[in-house]
Amino acid sequence: MASNPTLVDALRGGIVESHHRGALAIVDADGGVHTALGDTLRPIFPRSAIKVLQALPLVDSGAADRFGLSDEELALACASHGGEPLHAQTAASMLAKAGQDPDVLECGAHWPYEDAALKSLARSGQAPSALHNNCSGKHAGFVCLGCGLAGGADRRGFLRGYVQAGHPVMQEVTAAIQAATGYDLGRTAVGTDGCSIPTFAIPLQHLAHAFARVGTGVGLRDGHARAARRLRQAVARAPFMVAGTGRFDSRVMQLLGERVFCKVGAEGVYCAALPELGVGVAIKMDDGNNARACEVVMAAVILALVKLADAEHKTLQRLASPVLKNWNGIEVGQLRPAAALRIAARA
Amino acid sequence: MASNPTLVDALRGGIVESHHRGALAIVDADGGVHTALGDTLRPIFPRSAIKVLQALPLVDSGAADRFGLSDEELALACASHGGEPLHAQTAASMLAKAGQDPDVLECGAHWPYEDAALKSLARSGQAPSALHNNCSGKHAGFVCLGCGLAGGADRRGFLRGYVQAGHPVMQEVTAAIQAATGYDLGRTAVGTDGCSIPTFAIPLQHLAHAFARVGTGVGLRDGHARAARRLRQAVARAPFMVAGTGRFDSRVMQLLGERVFCKVGAEGVYCAALPELGVGVAIKMDDGNNARACEVVMAAVILALVKLADAEHKTLQRLASPVLKNWNGIEVGQLRPAAALRIAARA
Numbered sequence: 114m115a116s117n118p119t120l121v122d123a124l125r126g127g128i129v130e131s132h133h134r135g136a137l138a139i140v141d142a143d144g145g146v147h148t149a150l151g152d153t154l155r156p157i158f159p160r161s162a163i164k165v166l167q168a169l170p171l172v173d174s175g176a177a178d179r180f181g182l183s184d185e186e187l188a189l190a191c192a193s194h195g196g197e198p199l200h201a202q203t204a205a206s207m208l209a210k211a212g213q214d215p216d217v218l219e220c221g222a223h224w225p226y227e228d229a230a231l232k233s234l235a236r237s238g239q240a241p242s243a244l245h246n247n248c249s250g251k252h253a254g255f256v257c258l259g260c261g262l263a264g265g266a267d268r269r270g271f272l273r274g275y276v277q278a279g280h281p282v283m284q285e286v287t288a289a290i291q292a293a294t295g296y297d298l299g300r301t302a303v304g305t306d307g308c309s310i311p312t313f314a315i316p317l318q319h320l321a322h323a324f325a326r327v328g329t330g331v332g333l334r335d336g337h338a339r340a341a342r343r344l345r346q347a348v349a350r351a352p353f354m355v356a357g358t359g360r361f362d363s364r365v366m367q368l369l370g371e372r373v374f375c376k377v378g379a380e381g382v383y384c385a386a387l388p389e390l391g392v393g394v395a396i397k398m399d400d401g402n403n404a405r406a407c408e409v410v411m412a413a414v415i416l417a418l419v420k421l422a423d424a425e426h427k428t429l430q431r432l433a434s435p436v437l438k439n440w441n442g443i444e445v446g447q448l449r450p451a452a453a454l455r456i457a458a459r460a
Numbered sequence: 461m462a463s464n465p466t467l468v469d470a471l472r473g474g475i476v477e478s479h480h481r482g483a484l485a486i487v488d489a490d491g492g493v494h495t496a497l498g499d500t501l502r503p504i505f506p507r508s509a510i511k512v513l514q515a516l517p518l519v520d521s522g523a524a525d526r527f528g529l530s531d532e533e534l535a536l537a538c539a540s541h542g543g544e545p546l547h548a549q550t551a552a553s554m555l556a557k558a559g560q561d562p563d564v565l566e567c568g569a570h571w572p573y574e575d576a577a578l579k580s581l582a583r584s585g586q587a588p589s590a591l592h593n594n595c596s597g598k599h600a601g602f603v604c605l606g607c608g609l610a611g612g613a614d615r616r617g618f619l620r621g622y623v624q625a626g627h628p629v630m631q632e633v634t635a636a637i638q639a640a641t642g643y644d645l646g647r648t649a650v651g652t653d654g655c656s657i658p659t660f661a662i663p664l665q666h667l668a669h670a671f672a673r674v675g676t677g678v679g680l681r682d683g684h685a686r687a688a689r690r691l692r693q694a695v696a697r698a699p700f701m702v703a704g705t706g707r708f709d710s711r712v713m714q715l716l717g718e719r720v721f722c723k724v725g726a727e728g729v730y731c732a733a734l735p736e737l738g739v740g741v742a743i744k745m746d747d748g749n750n751a752r753a754c755e756v757v758m759a760a761v762i763l764a765l766v767k768l769a770d771a772e773h774k775t776l777q778r779l780a781s782p783v784l785k786n787w788n789g790i791e792v793g794q795l796r797p798a799a800a801l802r803i804a805a806r807a
Contacts, residue, residue, distance in 0.1 A: 116463050123727075123748060125505060125651040125652075125659075126505065126649045126650050126651025126652070126659070126661065127649055127651075128503070128649045128651075128661060130504070130505055130651070130727055130748065131727050131728065131745075131746060131747055131748030132746055132747070133747050134481070134746075134747075156475075157477070158472060158473065158477055219788075220787065220788075221786065221787030221788040221789075222787065223787050231579075231582075232578075232579075232582035233582075235578075235579035235580075235582040235583050236582050236583055236585065238583065246787060302473045302474055302475045303473050304472035304473025304474075304475075304477070304792060304793065305472075305473070305786060305790055305792045306786070306792075307786045307787055307792070308786070308787060309786060309787070309788050309790060312472075312473070314473065314475060380470075380477055380478050381478065398478075399478060399479055399481075399747075400478055400479065400480050400481075400746075400747035400749055400753075401470060401477065401478030402747055402749065406747075439568065439652060439653070439654045439655070439656060440567065440568030440569065440570050440593060440654055440655060440656070441566075441567075441568040441656050442568075443652055443656060445651060445652045445653070445654070446651065
């Protein structure tokens with residue numbers, strides 16, 4: 114396996130305590146490669162970073178309009194949310210609009226990722242449901258898409274097994290990913306994602322290209338281009354829905370609106386569209402770290418490429434070089450973009 | 461920075477999704493280097509992996525005997541525990557034996573790491589205290605040591621600031637680390653640990669050497685050799701205390717008793733003594749991952765070096781190649797020792 118460059122250093126006591134290697138691709142809508150740092154041609158599993166691609170058929174098929182989905186609901190369809198009460202309620206509302214109950218969801222249940230929501234749920238004595246799963250909005254979107262596709266048929270029966278690769282819902286979703294990335298998903302490795310749908314291995318350059326298309330509409334068929342625009346607008350209007358309290362994606366889009374669309378995925382993946390620049394960004398950290406490493410990379414890329422006002426610049430600088438504190442609140446270290454990333458981001 | 465080899469692969473869908481690089485040293489009590497994989501000479505922060513070294517003065521000074529500390533309490537002094545009720549109670553008991561209250565602890569408070577303990581505490585409506593801090597046993601040990609050192613003086617006044625490098629308690633602790641590792645701590649980088657005490661940068665070869673000494677007593681002065689034996693016995697008799705429910709260190713020592721003493725530290729550090737073989741082991745993962753990567757490395761090292769019965773072998777194999785499941789309990793991947801580690805462990 115290629116040795117990717119170090120993109121992020123974690124400092125303590127004046128030395129590098131740990132470091133994170135990874136690869137970064139920045140590509141325009143015509144497929145022109147602006148940056149290829151590390152191995153950007155090896156297929157990687159994009160995981161949740163491409164939820165906006167997976168939501169294209171929800172809008173393009175007409176299901177989103179038919180069920181009257183709001184900005185909040187469309188943003189949640191693109192989300193890896195923290196399971197906060199408003200997230201769970203919004204997923205339930207999407208299902209209700211399609212006449213479905215939460216038990217139709219096939220994503221599995223887990224405790225809310227967001228700390229206060231977890232403790233509040235524990236305090237209430239309740240167990241988590243599939244609505245708290247960070248993917249519940251995406252799955253509620255799949256259910257709405259499925260209810261649209263079912264036509265006059267028994268919707269509940271039609272939906273069963275919608276997470277399987279061969280189900281009409283997942284075939285629509287897979288076709289949208291293939292069209293946007295231009296990568297042959299029939300000939301690549303396929304894994305099972307945390308929420309049980311297939312995840313297809315795709316090179317970073319193709320993922321970045323897909324996000325350039327999402328940001329510009331160029332190279333997408335009209336329906337998908339309109340859907341991408343609608344979804345980006347929805348997330349910009351309801352950025353809390355795409356992640357949650359204090360989370361990177363929500364904070365960045367609260368600050369920058371439609372100028373950036375960014376989305377984290379499991380195992381250290383990040384994708385973004387920068388519509389003003391006409392480029393897409395795709396990042397994969399070798400070690401799968403997405404708690405700290407890939408956020409620093411994404412913040413450094415935004416800082417280098419997007420024209421920012423002073424206050425915006427300051428916030429992004431804090432996100433690119435966060436201070437690490439210990440249990441007593443004492444500053445013990447800092448994360449920072451490593452040399453290879455600083456040079457590539459300037460180029 | 462040197463490019464360390466990949467030690468652990470994380471697989472999904474038949475391909476390597478993420479991988480973890482790191483370095484591994486195995487050294488005997490005379491300082492003979494058996495294995496040096498990757499850069500084992502660069503000083504790294506050992507963090508909580510050396511709590512057994514930090515507890516040597518507690519026993520050697522006579523404080524442990526004076527306050528009648530039990531096996532459970534001595535094991536907790538070496539622990540990064542999950543904040544389960546028994547852990548918090550045992551830390552409180554250590555303090556009470558020295559006539560001190562929990563508010564003497566300077567480690568800071570955090571929510572229990574162990575899932576059920578966290579939810580149970582949340583359900584009770586209580587906030588966490590310093591007793592739930594994973595380091596509370598180590599700090600209770602520092603308090604007992606300090607109460608011994610204080611002699612007839614005002615103990616509470618004497619203890620204040622015990623986490624500072626210049627305090628008599630921390631000077632005893634630092635001297636024990638220096639003696640065991642044979643590394644000049646006056647000339648190396650110093651960071652602040654999560655619990656606010658100093659952490660000194662020490663090369664893996666020196667850390668492995670120290671653990672060979674802990675496992676054999678060779679090269680330690682008599683008082684420290686006796687203290688090391690007493691602490692290893694205590695952890696072998698009360699392995700739940702050193703970590704907690706389902707945790708690697710507790711599971712391994714419940715299974716293997718005094719044949720292995722292993723201890724995780726933050727940022728992907730692991731140290732172990734293998735007394736039967738007369739060697740010590742020290743591991744540092746480049747990316748600081750200690751949720752999964754360094755456990756696989758430690759399990760692979762134990763599998764390769766320690767003579768195991770069939771049932772023990774099976775358990776260690778499961779720990780060396782754990783299956784990854786998603787929220788629906790579906791097997792989605794596996795961790796496994798990478799080629800470089802498999803070859804080094806066989807050598």
